[in-house]
Each structure stands twice: as C-alpha cells, then as structure tokens.
Amino acid sequence: MAKAAQLKVSDEVAISIQQMNKWYGTFHVLRDIDLTVYQGERIVICGPSGSGKSTLIRCINALEEHQKGSIEVDGTLLSSDLKNIDKIRSEVGMCFQHFNLFPHLTILENCTLAPIWVRKTPKKEAEETAMHFLEKVKIPDQANKYPGQLSGGQQQRVAIARSLCMRPRIMLFDEPTSALDPEMIKEVLDTMIELAEEGMTMLCVTHEMGFARQVANRVIFMDEGQIVEQNEPEEFFNNPQSPRTQLFLSQILGH
Amino acid sequence: MAKAAQLKVSDEVAISIQQMNKWYGTFHVLRDIDLTVYQGERIVICGPSGSGKSTLIRCINALEEHQKGSIEVDGTLLSSDLKNIDKIRSEVGMCFQHFNLFPHLTILENCTLAPIWVRKTPKKEAEETAMHFLEKVKIPDQANKYPGQLSGGQQQRVAIARSLCMRPRIMLFDEPTSALDPEMIKEVLDTMIELAEEGMTMLCVTHEMGFARQVANRVIFMDEGQIVEQNEPEEFFNNPQSPRTQLFLSQILGH
Amino acid sequence: GTLDDVKERGKLNCGVTTGLVGFAAPDANGEWKGFDVAVCRAVAAAVLGDASAVEFVPTTGKTRFTALASGEIDMLSRVTTWTFSRDVDLKFDFAGVAYYDGQGFMVPKDLGVSSAKELDGATVCVQTGTTTELNLADFFRANNISYEPVPVETNAEGQQQYVAGACDVYTTDASGLAATRAAFENPGDHVILPEIISKEPLGPLVRHGDNDWGDVVRWTLNALITAEELGVTSANVGEMASGTQNPEVARLLGTEGELGAMLGLDADWAKRAIETQGNYSEIFATNIGEETPIGLARGLNAQWTDGGLLYSPPFR
Amino acid sequence: MTTLTDPPGSTFRLSMLLNDTRYRSTTLQVIAFILLMSAIFYLYSNLATNLREAGLNISFAFLGTPAGYDINQTLIEYTSQSSNLRAAFVGILNTLLVAFLACIMATIFGVIAGVLRLSKNWLVRKLMAVYVEIFRNIPVLIWILIIYALMTIASPSPRAFRGDDATASMILDGAAITNRGVYVPGPFFTRGIGGEDGSVINWLLVIAVLIGSFVVTRMVTARANATQEATGVRPNTLWTNLAIWFVPIIVLLFILGLAWDIPELKGFNFSGGLKVGAPLIALWFALSIYTGAFIAENVRAGIQAVSKGQTEAAAALGLRPGRVMSLVVLPQALRVIVPPLISQYLNITKNSSLAILVGYADITATLGGITLNQTGRAIECVLLLMAFYLAASLIISAVMNVYNNSMKLKER
C-alpha cells in the first residue's frame, strides 16, 4: 500500500516548518522542529505522551502560537497578521480527540456553519456540500439529529465531514481514535483511509500502527519536543534506528 | 489452581442463610435464598443485571435488611439488635464497585479510621497494620496521598487494604473491577487472588470468569432473585445444567 | 429660568409629602387633597391658568431637598420648616410662611401626664430626618431629662407605633398631631400637651438664585392671604373683578396697574388662584379647619387684624 | 503574539492596528479606555455643573459637627452633641451587631431545618419544606415588616403590665416581653472589684475565666486524643469538660457576689435589667429566619452531595451512625456547605441595611438616614455608606477565599 501512496506525492510544498521553537512559560515544548510536507503526503506522527505531538500540529493552524522559527502553509507565512491566520485556518481542517462537535446544532448545521459564516457560501449550496460529505462518511441519514444522539464513531466521522466541508487542502488529526471504543475505531480509520486514497494531504497523530503501515508515506517519531526519527513506514517499523524509537515501538506493539 | 483452593475448605460454617426473602416495597428481590458458606470458601456469584446479586451480599452485612428467613454469620444471628450488627460488620469486610474511599482523608487515614474508632486500636499500631496491608496491595509509597490523586486500580486496592485492616474473617466483593479500565483490572484481580490463596473466606460478585475459574470453589448463578444453579467452576462453565445458565454463559463468554 | 420652563412644559412639578391627611394626601380616588396641595394648585392656576396642571411628586424627608436641588420639582410645598441652614447652607429660598406651627407632644390620657417636663424616661416616637428630631433632642437636653427615641419613617408608622403603645409619646408639629389624633378611633383618649417646644414656620420653597420664580410663588401665597384680608373669596372674586371701589383689590385682581406683567404673568393671575382655590381662610377651612376631622383653630394663623401673625406685604 | 516570523522589513500600516494580533488588543483597550474616560468625564462635568448651579459643594466637614439627634441603642458612648462621625460609628457597630447575631441565628435555623429536611420522618420533612419554600419566596422586606408588626402590635406594651387589672404579666417574675423590647434580669456584682457599680474589670475577669476554661477543655481534648492514639481507648471527656466549664465560673461569680437586677415597671418603662430593643429583635429574627431558609437548602445540598456510598462504606467498616456523621459525612459536607454559607452571611450584612424599616439605628439609618437628612449632604453620605459596605463585603469574601483554598480536596 505504501507504494500506492507514494506515487501521489508531488513536488509542491504544502507545509514548511523551519527551526520552529515553542515554550509554555519556561517549559521548552518544541525544539528546533524542521519539517516539510509535500502536497498529497500522508504523515503519521507518533511518540510517547507529552512529547509535543499535539502541540506541533496545533501550531500549524495557529491554535497555539510559536515563539521562534517559521511556519508556512501553502505559501502563506503564519504571522501575527489576522488575515494570514484566517487564510491558513480556512485551508487546514482539523479533527480532535474528543470530536468537539457543537452539541446545540444538528449534524447538518455543524457542517454548514463554517462554510456559511467563513466562506460566505449560500445556505443551500452549503447544505448540498454538507450532504455530499456526510454521504462520504456514510451517515447522511443522521443529518438532522444532534451530536448527543450519535455514537462516538459516528461523531468522529461527522467531525471529519465538518472539516471537509471547508474544502481544506490539508487535514490535521490529533489522535482521532483514542477516545473511541474498539468497535468504532475501524469505521473512523476506514473513513480516513478513503480520504488518504483520494490524495488529501494529511498529518495524523495516532498510535494506530496498522493505519500507519497502510496509508502513511512517512512516519515521524517525536520525543521530548524533538523529531527523533522519520522514515517510510516499512523501514520505520521493521528497522528503527534510534534506541528511543526501538523502546517505544517495543512497548506499543507489545501491548 | 482450583485444586489448590479446594484443599483449604473446612467444615466450619462461616455464613448460613436460610429461606431468606427480601422485598423492596412490593418488589420481591430475593426469594427463598438458602446458602451455606464454609470457612475458607471462595464463592463467585454471577447472573444477569438486576438479579439480586448485590442485594444478597448487602444483606449479609446488614446494609439492607431482609424481611423473612435468617442470616447467621460466624454464629451470630443477624437481627435488629445493634450489637449483633456491629459484631457482624466488624468481622465482614466489604469492597464496592466504586471503591468509596473517603476523599478527605489520606490513604493511611482511610485505613486506620475504622481500627481506631471501632476496634480501639492505638494509632501507632493501627498505622503499622495499615502499612502492612498497603504493602501487601503494593502501594505503601502512596500512603500519604489523597484518594483523588490515585488511579482507579490503586484506589480499589486501597479499598481492599482498608477492609483488611479490620482483620475480617470474611470478605464481600461487589463487582470490584467493573468500574476499572482494562489495564487496571489485572492488578486488582492479582490482589484478590493473593488474598484467596491465603485462605480468606470470600464472596465475590463478578463477571470475571477467568478469576472465577482460577480461585472459586463454587460458582453461584442467580436469576430473578433466586439461586438457579451452583457448582464447581469447571463443571459450571463446561457443563451448565439450567437453560438460563446456558443462555447467560453463552452471552458472557461470547462477548 | 424656572418660570419659563414651567410655562413651556405646561405643568407644574410640585413636591409634597407622601401622605399627611389635611396637608397633602391622595384620597380614595387618587386625587391629591390638602393645604399644601392647594398652594401648589394656586401657583399653577396663577402661572398656567389651570389649577389641575400640577404633577404632584411625593417626597420623603430624605428626598425632598435633592428633588428640589436637582430640578426634579419646581417648588416644594411640604410642611417644611424655614430654618437658617436650609435657607443659607442648602441654598433654598422660602417664599413665605403658609402656616405657623410649633412642635408639640401627644400622650394617651390615661398616662396622667399634664406637662412635657414630666416625660422623664418616656419613649418618644419621632419622624426621622425632620427638625422635630433635633428639637426633641434639644428640649430634653435643656430640661435635663432622659427619653428614648423611636425613629419612624412616616406619620402613618408613627401612628401605628403610638397606638400599639410601642411609644408613650408622639411628637411632631402640632398641626400634624391634631391631624393624627383626628384619625383615631377615640380622639378624646389622647391629649396634646400644652408645651410647644419650637417655632415651625412652614412654607413653600424654591431653589436659591431663581428670583423671578421665587417672586411668583411668594406673591401667589401673599395674594391668598391678602384676599382674605380684603374679603375677596372664590365666590365673589368674579364680581369684585368687574367692579370694585377698593384700589388694592383692583390691583390684586389685575383690573388696575401692571402687577401681573411685572411678575411675567398676565393680569388675571391672582384672580385665577383665588377663584380656583379660594382665599387663605377658605383653603384653611376646607382642609384643616375646625369643620374638618383635623379640626385646627386659626390661632397664630389668623390675620394680623384678628390677632394672628398673617401679615402680607401690600400689593402696590 | 511574539512570533518572529513576520516578513523582515515589513512596514507598519494603519490597518495593522486592527488586523495584527500584536496591536489588536492594545488598540481595543485604548478605545475602551477612551470611551470609559469620556463617560467619566461626561458624568463628572454634569455633576460639577449641577452642583455649581445649585450652589453646592462636596465637603466632608459635616462629619465633625454635632449630630444633634439621639439614638436609642448605642454600643459606644453617644449623646446628641457627639459628632456625625461618631453617629456613623454607632451605626457601624449596630450593623455589625445585628449582622453577627443574625448570622449565628440563621446558621442555627438553617442547620436544623436542613438536617430535618432529610429526616426519615415524613411529616417533619414536609414541614421543613414548607418553611423553606415560604420564607424563600417572599421578600425579606415583607418579613421584616410582618415580624416588626408582630413585635409591636401583638405583644403587650409596658402599660399592660401596670395596675391591678394588668392584662400582661412577667415571665417567672423576672422577664418581660413588651412591644418596646424584651427585658431580662441583668447580672451585677455585689462584691465586685472596683466599686459596686460594676466596673469593667469584673466582666473582664469573667471573660478571662471563660477563655481559660476553653483553653483547658482544648487541652483535655488533646489529651484524650493522645490517650486514644496510645491505647486506642478514648477516655470519656464529657463530665470533665462540663466541670471545667462550670465549676470555675460558678466559683468566681459567687466570690464576686453575682446578683440579678430584675427589671421593674417604673414610670413609663421597665427599668433595670437588660433590655434588647424591639427593633433589634425584629430585624435579627426576620433576617435569621429568612436567610435560615436559604442556608437550610445549602445544608441539605451539602449533605446530599456526600454520596450514599460513603455512608455505606463507613457502615460496612463497622462505624456507628453518629461516628459516620462526624468522621465521614460532615467533613465532606462542610466543604460544600461553607462557601455558599459565607455568601449568605454577606447577604445578611447587606440586608441588614433594611434596618430603617424598623427604626433600628444601623449605619444606613444614621449616616445614610438622619445625618443625610439633617445635613443635606446626600452625595457624601451615600458615598461613605457604599464604601463601608464594600469594605465589609471584600473582607468577608477574602476570608472565604482563604478558607476555600485551604479546604480544596486534593485531586490528580
């Protein structure tokens, strides 16, 4: 599969992170991160808890601010200019561990909210798009229910559809399956795989190694705020170089 | 293992329940329960939800009163006489599904509270005993923390240690692992197995069939407030007699 | 000035008490009635030509001065004592004395008290925030006897306390005492003690510095008094206006001279006031006089010609 | 944001004031500041113009001039010649007195009603529910008026005690409930130090002995704890403690020659003994019973917040119900009860400002009432009044925060 995936990688740079550093107060969370993601690449980020994985991808769409270095998304430099931030956020979709659907809105309203208010799409059109993506994640029939009436897996798929409705060029996932019961993990992963196959650029923090093997072009291992190792999945799993990676893999696969 | 356990059963009766009946209002929860538990026996009670398992063991240490029939614990008849109730309660330890540690007291204070106020043990002695049992459940280093600072598994082990500090002759467990995450279930079951191996008389409501096979002398199946079937674990699991037991086991093991 | 404001508004805002029968109180239909009310209406009649063009603003002891100072009301006609500090320090102008009063005491007859000097150790109900309260303190201090004050907010509350026996004595202006006693089931069971411990000249007041308006109020009041002196009543005022021999009456009623214009009003101003409200004695008689439940005698409030203190400057 | 990634040499543009996160919040704050200042300036200039037109000024000199009025209940010495400032202090002390008394009484009412609301007894439970609902849902002002009317109208006046055909009589020949207040026998010392007219020293002595007893009982308790720790058995301290509380004080009072000054009907009023004025009682009682209903709900919620599992676990360990209450339930319930309790105390303090309805001389009645009326210094008086209440509230909430932080349950 990794082969198939690689075929689609282009030369166009989607995200370029250079010498990026971030501190929480005096705590140095991210240290000299350098990362270039090409259009159509699928990258899986893994690493022990607290290693800064979430922080990294939250920096990419400016949910957190970084203090040093540069982040450029689709040619737009992430600066303090609100216009740039808005531009980047509307091109980058994000899925959270706890879905974060809006509980007071129906599924459909969840999906049309941002297109209507941010992209200024007419309501009708937004709803059509929403239905299209809800079909894609296989829950069009739930469109008029409220999030609280759905199972966790369904909610996460709605969250993905909600992001897709903004027609992002890049998707970020932060442990999308870790709050789900085992039965539901698969349905969400399937959705993500489908997305990957369509050539979406994806950055995904996950410990689902099966998923990583199947769709990732590259696996990145982080520890203590640094990128310790990155490689193609096959190589990464079968032949880890750094001792920290080896330790981590032995724990995670042994479990 | 079952063999090793059986060796310790004596002829001395620990609990003797005869023709016991209980109603909640007009709802007949327990119907004609007859049960004799011998010193050193380990009994696992299982059955569908609402079948009266919890009610049964709560009747044994008078957390609920029964309306008909008799319960005798270690030769003391459970009546409305407060003295008898006190005597029985200080000889019967109990662990709950939700641990019910006292959140305003440290782990050590949780363990010494009852010995000091009920058994009139000097504080120093009570603390030594407590430390002994905390070591036994493998968390002596947490003694000065508060329950809120511990994980669920650790809390349940503290709850067991707290009961043991009263040096009970009989221990009752009401689904001690059902509120725990899978990783933590094992540590609690290990503690219980250790206890069983030391010859403690135990009545345990649980759906952990592995545990039942490993330590129980007898498995009791309850349904609609009645004891429907009881048998040695091997026989019980491999060769259930009653159709209701068969149905229940097929559900629980198939799951 | 205020005069122009009032004319433009077409309504006079007049501050009164929240309820003191005889002086200012709404009746069962919500119509304001009373002595102070009549003064307000007379001014309204003089200035606006309509005695009903008055907005009565109920004020308490606490709020009356702010209401006037802040312009919420144009004049205050509320049993308010003319004192030095109110005139000078609080910056108000008293337009004259409408009623000469004095503070007195009322006690139940069965206490057997006949003089205020015998009140040592008594419990006294007094309305807070009034000069009464200060006079009371002074009186007992001067006579070196003790008492215990029970402060009450309104006359009605004082009455309630006094009737229930929570205080032995009720003190307020003598007119108020009479009015209060009149409301009792058995007025005869209560006596008003002979001592009048203070001078309480009550009159309408306006803001300091607006002399044009002050003159209007002052001379409206004087017109009512003069009318009595000259025998002009609400009944005969029309007749007198059409033909009178008395030059002062003619000046008062505007058939001779330019007095109205000097005030910034028309010639009929005083005539209207008298026509609608009656002269001083009529106002007195209908609201607080001996025929009413309040039953006050003219006493000090008689014309100077009858041995009283009412003495209006001449209309000339 | 301190991102260092802005294009180098990018020049400052005006639109960046709103569109750049670095400047945006400053811009907004400057705008807010300007708006605030212009509002303040506008109000201030109106005030200045109005005062100038009325020929008034703001000055606190009136605080030094004699107040001129008398106050019926004073905790410090006060005559009509004292200054307005002193009258204000009398008011402050009276406010604190009634607030303090009402806090205690409201707590007692609230705890009793709250506990009884959880009683097993159906009738009592319902009765308490009725109490809580009735008192919570009717304005405190109406309660004050009703209870004051009860005091003044329904209880006899001193006159009723007089004569042969007296319609009222004293309780046990020592206490009288009248509509001017409650008269009870007042203690004094016949053999007191420093003359017969009860010098303060005697009372200080009594207080000292009581404090001594308190300290000793604490020591006894500590000893009992130590004994329990050592031997496991807790000695019964009840009788010892009772003895420590009562024996020394009785001996002292005997030595000083304690006697009771019985109130007696003399002249217009009862004289002698201790008098608690009707206004104080009415306000005190009304505030207590009204706030008590709220406290009852807090207490109930606090006890219910302790899960049933806690009681069961304690019972399963063999603890008796009394001990379960004192060792397990109460310590946990208190954490839930105390914060809202303190805000109820705050409410009592603020509601005590309704004292003017009953003629009780609290700060609102003296400074904000009579002084304001007599001097006409409305602005100054109201400002001082608000400053006092604000200070009181801030102090109480500061205490509350300290308590809350110290009692927080430790969690992961």
Added chain:
Amino acid sequence: MSDTHSESVRFVRETSLPPAEPPVAERGIYKWGRENLFATPANGALTIVALYVIYLVLSGTLPWLFNGLWTTNSLSECREVLDGRTGGCFSVLTERWNQLIFGFKYPPDQYWRPMLAFVMMLLAVAPVLFFDLPRKMLIITALFPFTAYWLIWGGTILVPLVALLGVVVGYIVYSRLVTQNFALGFFGGVAAAIVFWVFGGWIVDSIGVANPMLEAVPSRDMGGFMLNMMLGVTCVSLSLPIGIALALGRQSSMPLIKWMSVIFIEFIRGVPLITLLFVANVMLAYFFPPGSGVDLFLRVVIMITMFSAAYIAEVIRGGLAALPKGQYEAADSLGLDYAQAMRLIILPQALKISIPGIVNIAVGLFKDTTLVSVISMFDLIGMIRGPILASTEWNGVYWELFGFAAALFFVVCYGISQYSQWLERRLATDHR
C-alpha cells in the same frame, strides 16, 4: 475439600419461584406509617411535636381566614360586624384592590391596558422559557417591548413605532454588514438605529400629535403590584445583554477590559441594593445634564439594571466556564472569528446552561423590587405602607395587607422557582 462437600455443592433449581406478597408488616399504610412517622421513639416524638406545630398554626389562621369579612367599608365597621370574634378584615383588599394592583393614580378607565400588557408578557416569555413551543412565537417576544411600552405609558403610537423601526433599520444594516465583519455590522447597526431614532424623534416632536389614541400616563402614576412587575421584567431583560457583555469582559484576555468588568461587578455585588436605590434617589439626578429631568422611575431602572447585570454576569461566567475548551478550539480551527464563535457556538450553549441560575437571580430581583418603597415609590408595599395605612378608614389593618402581599409574591416566586427546577432537571437529561 472433602467428598461430602462436593456432593452438596451441585444445585440446580428446577422450578422457578413466583414473586410473593411481602409480609403484612411490610405493606401498605402500616409500613408507611411505621417507617415515616414512628421509626424510632425520637422520631415518634418529632411527629407529635410537628402535629402540634401544625395545629397551632392552623388554629391561629383558619378562623381568621374563614370568619373574614369582604364587604365592609372601613376597619371600624369591620370591628363592629365581627363583634369580638376572630376574623380578618379582608374588605380592605376588595375596596382597595385597584390601588394595590395599579397604584392610586393610574386612570381607572385605562386599567385594561396594563392587563393586556400583562397577558402579552405571558405570551412573550413563553417561547423563551419553554423551548418546545413554536419558534414563531418569538415574534411576539420581539414586538412585546414596544407594544407594552405603548400600552402602559400611552401617548402617541409614533414613539414606540419609531423605536421599533429604528431597531428594524439597525438590524437590516447589521445583517448587511455582518457578513463582512461583526464589529462593522454591530456598530454600523447601532449607529443606523441611533441616527434613525434621532431623526424620528425630531419628526415625532414636530408633528406633536394632539389627540393620541391612548391617553398618556406618566411613570410617576405607576404603582402597586404593577410597578413591581414592571421593574422586575424591565430590569431583568435589560440586564441580560449587559450581563453577557460583563461576563465576556471578565473572561477577556485584555487586562484593561477584564479589570473594568471585575471592578464593576465586584463593586455592585459588594453594596446593598438599598444604597444603590439611594444613589438613584438622591445622587443620580446630579449626573445628568442640567434640566434633562430624568424621572425617578428611569433612574431606579438604571440602578436596578446595573445591580442585576452584575449578578447575571457571574451566573453566565459560570456557564462559560462550564463549556469544554474544545468548543472554543473547534470554532477557532474552523476559521470563525471571535464574534462569530461567541455568537454561534459559545453563547448559545453557555446561556442554556445558565438559565436556571438566571431565573433564580430574576426571582431574587423581583423580590427586591419591593425595596423601592423605601425611596417613596408606591409599589405594592409602598401603597400599603403609604396611602392605605395612612387613610382614616384602614389605619390599623396590617395582617390582611401584608398577608396579601406575601401571598402574591409567594405565588409568583414559587411558580418561577418551580419552573427553574423543572428546567434544571430537564437540562440534566437533555442530550442535545
């Protein structure tokens, strides 16, 4: 394990026992009485004490209630008729009914106006309080302030009409501009509305309708229970937006704005309402431009609104804090700006959580409107303490009047608090 045991261990129930009736002692009224009234001797004693208390209360009030007179003309007449028996003189209620409800100056032939406004209010709040009602009813809610103003105060219809049109114009401008930028839309809308009002006010003034359809009634003439209702409803609804703004301000990351909100909230919460009413009464007039003549009602509304806004702000702050951080982040990551996130995501949820708290504040505030009687306004209590008790006929009727006031407030406040409890239960189970 001995062999004997292994025999006894096996047990299979062949026949199922049917459920049986509990023993007699465990059934029916007997059991109920034993468990609920006489579980222990102490409990039994408590029951007897409680019964005695109930007896005392009822024996005191029932004769008074049932012997009550409803048709006499004065207290002395009452006393004559009762002739020494216990009994209330409720005729004061029937005789002064209109005064108690509407105050003593509202024109009697216009009473239908406040009544109609009251009925409209019920219709207007219904869709706010009960989410299940058709959303279309919110139109009534939106129109209510204008119609109610016109009904109660009367005068020319042009005033509320201009006010309404101003709001409509403001809203149109707002919805045009808001798609570009919220701030632009908001301030543009407000500015448009203000321009319209100024212009409209000028036109209305110059037309100067001589014969308005409804007779104008000045606010000074409002009184009685109607005044309490008006103050309560007006102040609570006005304080909601202010409370929201304060709560958001207090959560703001901008220190100046945060501290302005904190100081305002803590200051207001630190002083008793009565002092704020004193401010309205004796101070506030000095803060308005000379000669503007803002009347007492308006000044009191301003102060009470500030008071309740501070308390409501604290409730809403609790609601905001209860929302998971993820909601803010999700809104951010979708590209919504601050105003959109607040309006579309955060506030709808936070407000819903806060409703029970807000209702409690509203009940408290409604009770506190009685304090205006202290500053010589004739609300229900003011009417009782003032004109009615001062009148010669009814001087001395306390219990009937206070009892009536208490009962009236109880009915309203208890009703509302029951609603809030119902709502709390419902929100707890609501999965949406």
